[in-house]
Amino acid sequence: MIVRRYRGKSLESLRETVQRELGEGAVIVSSRKLGAEGLMGKIAGAEFEVVAALDDASAEELDDSRQEALVEKVAGAVKPQVMSIRREIKMQDDKLVDLEEKMATMCDQLSRIEKRSHQAPAPVISISSGGEAKGPFSHLPAEWREALVAAARVPGAGPTQLLDSLASRLSAADGILFRRNSGEGPDVFALVGPTGVGKTTTLAKLAAFATLRRKLSCALITLDTFRVGGADQLREYARLLGADFSVVFSGDELRRQLDRVKDRDVVFIDTQGRASRDRAGVETVCKILATAPECTPVLTLPANIRAGDAQQALKAWGRLDPACLILTKADESGCCDGLPSLLQQAAIPVVYITHGQRVPEDLQPARAESLAAMICPELAPNPFLPAENPE
Ligand SMILES: Nc1nc2c(ncn2[C@@H]2O[C@H](COP(=O)(O)OP(=O)(O)OP(=O)(O)O)[C@@H](O)[C@H]2O)c(=O)[nH]1
Ligand SMILES: [Mg+2]
Incomplete structure (x- = not known):
């Protein structure tokens, strides 16, 4: 149980105070007009004194309502922060979507580069059309080397294309066509x-x-x-x-x-x-x-x-x-x-x-x-x- 004493100018105003502070469940258990000892109270402007009591159940209710009020108060205080956090999260979300889009574009580009590199692997050799003394192609006649340089300059050219370019300059006859004797000698x-x-x-x-x-x-x-x-x-x-x-x-x-x-x-x-x-x-x-x-x-x-x-x-x-x-x-x-x-x-x-x-x-x-x-x-x-x- 809660017991409290209140002093004020009128009983009416004291009742309101009791209700405001202890709630509807509070009971005024005594009231009196202040006498001689209340001189100081009178000087302070108080003429009445009431004692109010609140039983345990009502006290709990009071606690609950206070807690609610507290929660509301806290919620009110943190609301601007929550709003700003929400705004921040939204911005981060937008950035993530943007990043995802960029990643998808990059993946697409990478897969295309990878595909192209499978079709025509990048040349692993550098060719110079000049007459360098040593190098992978220095044993080729200048004319063939120049053809290889030209082939290597074609976008996407790789070893296969260079090999084809070289092969196109070589004369191979795929064997001898042996004939049956047609009567004109073997x-x-x-x-x-x-x-x-x-x-x-x-x-x-x-x-x-x-x-x-x-x-x-x-x-x-x-x-x-x-x-x-x-x-x-x-x-x-x-x-x-x-x-x-x-x-x-x-x-x-x-x-x-x-x-x-x-x-x-x-x-x-x-x-x-x-x-x-x-x-x-x-x-x-x-x-x-x-x-x-x-x-x-x-x-x-x-x-x-x-x-x-x-x-x-x-x-x-x-x-x-x-x-x-x-x-x-x-x-x-x-x-x-x-x-x-x-x-x-x-x-x-x-x-x-x-x-x-x-x-x-x-x-x-x-x-x-x-x-x-x-x-x-x-x-x-x-x-x-x-x-x-x-x-
Ligand atoms: N690794 C390898 N050895 C070969 C090949 N062709 C021939 N030989 C070997 O080369 C050696 C000489 O071969 P021959 O056929 O006798 O050569 P040739 O030109 O008739 O020789 P001469 O008549 O003495 O001028 C032999 O040991 C053959 O087995 C080949 O394609 N690869
Ligand atoms: Mg021989």
């Missing part, structure tokens, strides 16, 4: 070139292809009487293939043998290897082949030939006016920096590329893209290099 091919480049092995591969795949009748003739055992290698292949085989020592003998096998579909002539600087040796081969005007000379050179050696080989064997090139040992040619100079100067198509010792498997019709990859492995891996065995 197709005759002679493989010529420096020593040990793979002429005999390649000839055996070609003969195997013509015999086994194309079902053509073949004759093999060798001029290689110069080297001990030179003829034996081919004789063995001829035996395995069931092909006609003969060894000739001179132009006359070659002529006679060619006349003898004129009913065959294809004739392959193996020649002795001669160093390109060995003029007399090369001359011997040229003289013998001169008796066979129907013969198509095929210049056989290793894919990793040095530019200087290529020049020398073309000078020496160019006398035979070869119709096409076979590149050998591509499997051993990690570096083909002499090839551009060879191909540009020779100006004849590459018909086959050999890439191993197996007969007949390691022989492939030439493709310009493969040649381009051999020349510039920075643009695409050389397809003929076998994977290195783990150590």
Whole structure:
């Protein structure tokens, strides 16, 4: 219970005070007019005194209503702050929406860039059209390098486009079209070139292809009487293939043998290897082949030939006016920096590329893209290099 004493000028005003402060549930338990001891009260302007009481239940109600009033008061006080926080949150919300939109735009741009980079990866190599001494493309003739520079400048250009640009300058004939004898004599091919480049092995591969795949009748003739055992290698292949085989020592003998096998579909002539600087040796081969005007000379050179050696080989064997090139040992040619100079100067198509010792498997019709990859492995891996065995 709450008990309070109030003093005032009139009972009426005291009742109002009691009700205001203690609420409707308050009861005035006593009242009196102030006497002598109330002189001080009188001086202070008070003439009456009341004692008011409020029981516990009413006191709780009073507390509740006070609390409500307090809450309202507090709410009123914090309302401006709440409003400002709300405004701040709204601003932050707007900023977030703005950021989300920007993020979506950036994601879109990123995905487009990513897509473009998949279609045409950015060139990893810088090309200079100048004649720099060293660099990934310094082994290319200036004209080819300039074409690559132009290709690299096209927006979105990548290694594939550069490879295509290079390939478009290379002449490849995708093999030899071996024909069935039409009655005018067989197709005759002679493989010529420096020593040990793979002429005999390649000839055996070609003969195997013509015999086994194309079902053509073949004759093999060798001029290689110069080297001990030179003829034996081919004789063995001829035996395995069931092909006609003969060894000739001179132009006359070659002529006679060619006349003898004129009913065959294809004739392959193996020649002795001669160093390109060995003029007399090369001359011997040229003289013998001169008796066979129907013969198509095929210049056989290793894919990793040095530019200087290529020049020398073309000078020496160019006398035979070869119709096409076979590149050998591509499997051993990690570096083909002499090839551009060879191909540009020779100006004849590459018909086959050999890439191993197996007969007949390691022989492939030439493709310009493969040649381009051999020349510039920075643009695409050389397809003929076998994977290195783990150590
Ligand atoms: N790795 C590799 N080796 C080859 C390839 N072609 C030939 N060879 C090897 O090269 C060596 C010489 O091959 P030949 O066919 O005898 O070469 P050639 O030009 O007839 O030699 P000469 O008659 O002496 O001038 C042999 O060991 C062959 O197995 C090739 O494409 N890759
Ligand atoms: Mg040989």
